[in-house]
Amino acid sequence: MRAIRVHRFGGPEVLSLESLPDPVASHAQVVVRVHAIGVNPVDTYIREGTYGPREFPFTPGYDASGVIESVGAGVTDWKPGDRVVLYRPAAGTYAERVLSEATALFRLPASATFEQGASLGVPYLTAHVALFGRGRAQRGETVLVHGATGGVGVAAVQLAARAGLRVLGTGGTERGRELVRQQGVERVFDHTKPGCIDEIRSATGGKGPDLIIEMLANVNLENDLALLHTRGRVVIVGSRGTIQITPRHTMRGNLDVLGMSLHNCTPAEIASAFAEIAAGVEEHTVRPIVGTTLPLDQAARAHEQIMAPGAFGKIVLTCP
Numbered sequence: 001m002r003a004i005r006v007h008r009f010g011g012p013e014v015l016s017l018e019s020l021p022d023p024v025a026s027h028a029q030v031v032v033r034v035h036a037i038g039v040n041p042v043d044t045y046i047r048e049g050t051y052g053p054r055e056f057p058f059t060p061g062y063d064a065s066g067v068i069e070s071v072g073a074g075v076t077d078w079k080p081g082d083r084v085v086l087y088r089p090a091a092g093t094y095a096e097r098v099l100s101e102a103t104a105l106f107r108l109p110a111s112a113t114f115e116q117g118a119s120l121g122v123p124y125l126t127a128h129v130a131l132f133g134r135g136r137a138q139r140g141e142t143v144l145v146h147g148a149t150g151g152v153g154v155a156a157v158q159l160a161a162r163a164g165l166r167v168l169g170t171g172g173t174e175r176g177r178e179l180v181r182q183q184g185v186e187r188v189f190d191h192t193k194p195g196c197i198d199e200i201r202s203a204t205g206g207k208g209p210d211l212i213i214e215m216l217a218n219v220n221l222e223n224d225l226a227l228l229h230t231r232g233r234v235v236i237v238g239s240r241g242t243i244q245i246t247p248r249h250t251m252r253g254n255l256d257v258l259g260m261s262l263h264n265c266t267p268a269e270i271a272s273a274f275a276e277i278a279a280g281v282e283e284h285t286v287r288p289i290v291g292t293t294l295p296l297d298q299a300a301r302a303h304e305q306i307m308a309p310g311a312f313g314k315i316v317l318t319c320p
Helices: 041-048 122-134 151-162 174-181 196-203 217-227 248-253 267-283 296-306
Strands: 002-006 015-019 029-039 063-071 083-087 097-101 105-107 142-146 166-171 187-190 211-214 233-236 256-259 290-295 314-318
Touching: 002 296, 015 296, 029 083, 029 296, 041 296, 063 097, 083 267, 105 267, 122 151, 122 211, 122 233, 122 267, 142 151, 142 217, 151 166, 151 174, 151 211, 151 267, 151 314, 166 174, 166 196, 174 187, 187 196, 196 217, 211 217, 217 233, 217 248, 290 296, 296 314
Parallel strands: 142 166, 142 211, 166 187, 211 233, 233 256, 290 314
Antiparallel strands: 002 015, 029 063, 029 097, 029 314, 063 083, 083 105
């Protein structure tokens, strides 16, 4: 099989396409023939070494979808031919075949394509935990998805609309903002435009949103705190640096600044969140938007694109 391997930390150029032996399932394991692979910003941080030491070489990737090819002893819930979503198997997902623990599998909804299935792991789980686990979102509240045009942003808009929240969003390109308008957002703002924060405040009657899902805290957190309604919450999903904030903002409105990472979620929390996401897929209220598909051998290009401005849906690698 072919797989992407990393032998040293560095830029996208360290992603090397190599031939490896096909994996064999042992006890409680399955082999999945991969059809599509989700590319996430966290993949680039791991490749760069931001997340600390790793044993080389390794295959990157947390998300994929495909068909079970074989099962090992002790696997009773899955069989060859089952369509599945993989989330954080021990072996990385940038490969034509992945050896996975049976516990790292979820059933791919019948109405979803493999490309959509590869978009359901990190983005939708992150959005769900940010909104409802950490953000404590309640029906009728106003949520601002700050950076709504990427994979997590689109997921957050759809899940928030499904839950009966009033949804506002921001995006840096007209193409991206038009995408968000189609996903259930009430209003979308250009976050590159001077006066954007004032426009958002005006759209909430001067009160500000109850909850902000923040994709780039090192740029936006100070403004978020000045914007939030009393007892509001901002959940930090992403940050690429440091920022100086005014702590008195949090005192003004009894505000909460909440960080989140899926690494801190229990298996039960992940399973519960995925069950709700899958129900949304079957109801057609959750619709993963795949903006770019590239073949596996263009993983380096995918890493460049996901960190570039102008996010538009999910980036997916395919294994024909």
